[in-house]
Each structure stands twice: as C-alpha cells, then as structure tokens.
Amino acid sequence: MIKIIDLNKSFGLNHVLRGVDLTVERGESMVVIGGSGSGKSVLIKHIIGLLRPDAGRVFVDGIDVFQLKEGELNELRRKFGMLFQGAALFDSLSVWENVGFGLMQHKKLSDKEIKEIAVEKLRMVGLVGVEDLMPSELSGGMRKRVGLARAICMEPEILLYDEPTTGLDPIMADAINDLIVDMKDKLNVTSVAITHDMKSAYKIADRIAMLYNGKIIEVGSPDEIRNSGNPIVQQFITGSASGPITIEGVRHEGDFHRA
Template sequence: MNSDIMIHIEGLSKSFGRKQVLDGLELDVMRGESMVVIGGSGTGKSVLIKHIIGLLKPDSGRIYVDGHDVLSLGEHDLGELRKKFGMLFQNAALFDSFSVWENVGFGLKQHTRLSSAEVRKVASEKLRMVGLAGIEDLMPSELSGGMRKRVGLARAIAMEPEVIFYDEPTTGLDPIMADVINELIVDLRKKLKVTSISITHDMASAYKIADRIAMLYKGRIIEVGTVDEIRNTSNEIVRQFITGSAVGPITMEVTRA
C-alpha cells in the first residue's frame, strides 16, 4: 500500500433503518494533507468521520488508517490507534464535570504517566496555542461558544495526534470567530504537520483550510479535487452546492403546505 496514503476507504456502506446514508463510498486522504468533505446537511458527513475513528461499524466496506484495518482491530489496538487521532466536535463536546485544563489534559492524564502538575502545564501550553491563556480553572459552562470550540481544539491537539478531525468547526459561530478558527486550523497544520479531515458546508471555511475538497452526495464521493479544481468544476451538483443555489439537480425535501 502506498505509504503516502494516510486514510484509505473503499466500498463503505451504512444504513440506519431504511435510510441508506453511505452507499459504497471511496476516499483516500494523503499524509499531511488537509481534506475537507463538503455536502448538504444530513448527507452523512459526520457518519463518515465516525466510521474512520471507529465509533460506528459499517455494513460493508473497509477503512485503513496508516495501514491498519480499523475494523479488524481489537479494543486495545483501536485504543492505541485513537491515540493518534484528535477530534474537534461540532459543539466541542467538553466534559461538563471537568475544568478547562482537565478537559484539555484528559488524554494525557489517561494515557501518560504525567503528574497533574505536568498535565496542567501541557494543557496551558495547548491553550496558549489556541489563543486562550489564564482560563485553565474555568468550567465549560462558563465559556462562550467560540471559547468552547477553541478549548475543544486544544484538547484535540493535546496528545499531538497524527490525524485531526474537524466536525463543522465554524458552525454556529459569527463570521469573525469562524475566521479565527479557520486561521487556527491552518496555523496548527503548519506547526504540527498533521493530516486533517474536516467536514463542513461552510464554503468560505472549506476554501481556506483545504488542500483538497471532496463532495459527498447520496452516500458517495462524487468529486474530489484541489480548491481550484472544485471552484471550476463542471459537475452541476458540485457547482450548485458551492454557489449555494436552490435551483439545480440537488432537490431539497421541502414540504410545501
């Protein structure tokens, strides 16, 4: 297998009840590349990421991460693999019962022999990297949406992962805060040299952080290309999506009274 391919997905299918969400999806993500998966709401972008991390089991298909077949891994090996991952959740998914530094240092605390003081030091460092200093002892409930996202980002990078997943990193933020997050993502990639997979439907964000963009439509990746390739695509579906037009081949299921 090509060692430049960090993530290789073939024939991935998944349905929930009667609803076919992924239908023979194929995707390769290169090492060190920033891949952005775009697609409409509810098309299965999050489902794709959860499959790669091993949170969901597919109905059929294979997923290789850094050469390992994710689906065949046992609990222990999957745990080891996950230590190479970091993930920023849509709503940050901070642990309510822990303070900010405990959240950031959670992985370190669990998987390293560092003392609390050392964990706290590392956590502070990561928080500084996302532009948050001096909030270590606050509780998640005391933070604003943007701050939560950044704390989530700090937590995602705390274990110095090889792959970072961003689930809608800019959703629910004002444009300026969204751009701050985008800058952070780009900045982190430069500093940490990580592979990243982002899912979003915010095209501004996609253009900014992506090396390549993949369009997910009806359970398949219908187009993969660099930012420029996507911008100039001849595919009508992609075109409709990136221009944000209601008229086109993508029909929304809108009930009219």
C-alpha cells in the same frame, strides 16, 4: 495515510453511505463538503471507529480499523485528535482537565505537569487565563478552541474536524479557520474536516471532496472544485436553492408553477 474503500452504512431504512471511496495522503488537509444530513458526520465517525460500517473498509496507515480488537483500536486512536461540532467538552471537568484528559488517562504525569501542558496548548489556540473555568462558563467560540486544544494535546498525527465553524459568527469562524491552517503548518498533521461552509473549505483545504447521495461525486483542489463542470457541485458551492439538488419536503417556487 487514510484509505476509505466502498463504505456502506444504513440506519434503519435510511441508507446514508452508499459506497464511499476516499484517500487522504499524509500531511494533506482534506475537506469533505455536503448538505445537512448527507452523512458527512457518519463518514468521519467511521474513520476513528466510533461507528461500524455495514460493508466496506477503512485503513489508517495500512491498518484495517474494523479488524482491530478493542485494546488495539484504542492504541490506534491515540494517533487521532477530534474536534466535535458542539466541542463535546466534559461538563464535570474544568478547562485544563478537559485539555489534559488524554494525558491523565494514558501518561503517568503529576497534575501539575498536566496543567502546565494544558496551559501551553490553550495558549496555542489563543486562550489565556481560562484554565480554571468550567466549560459552562465559556462562549461558543472559546468552547471550540478548548476542544481543539484537547484534540492536539496528545500530539496526534491525524486531526478530524466535525463542522468546525458551524454556529460561530463570521469573524470567530475565520479565526477558527486560521487556527486549523496554523495547526497544519505547526504540527504537520494530516487532517479531515467536514463542513458545509464553503468559505472555510476554500481556506483550509488542500483538496475538497463532495459527498452527495451517499457517494463522493467529485474530488479536487479548491480551484478545480470552484471550476467544476458538475451542476450538483456548482449548485452546492454557489449555495443556490434551485438546481439538481432537491431539498426534501421543500418545494421550490418554480415547481409550483410547473405543477
């Protein structure tokens, strides 16, 4: 369904992706884990063609994303829904206009019909009676839900989640995880999520891939990752500050004594 081959991307001197290879099967839920600044967001933005790579390819259903002309790319994007980290709701539009944005742009429907569909999608993510509010009136968790409703409004085949639980309290985060699992069961979508929240990764993933130093260093089921022998993976999933992964600009206490 999605095949990423030898993806390379630099920003100035910062070589973020250094040959990423990853395959996501149809109907699968893939979670990419990795530290802050490891290039997870950059990776997910390449899948939907928001960024262009320096080298490498991305195939969606066998179509090379970066060979497409603008019109064809927009055609392909209709298969996708994406939930952004900060939800990225349009502040100048009301909640239902946000959710029904894709329909407004691409389908010939009356406002009344679009609003009905939007209300239905909002109900699917557990929101009732918010359709006429503006995004600025919503809490962080509600914004994410509206973002999710917008992502599923055009009935996509592929859902992309950019840090779906970041910035939410643990209970709201778990509710969002439940929703993501729910979306997969109800809509039968393929999904790619990026996160550094391991609890979320274990809950929503069929397979987990770890991105480190611009490469995928390990792919496996949640259990395989949990029992991985790779010290880098172990350090990340147990969340320890000491280990092979060094934090740039931060020296671990032990290093001081050694130095």
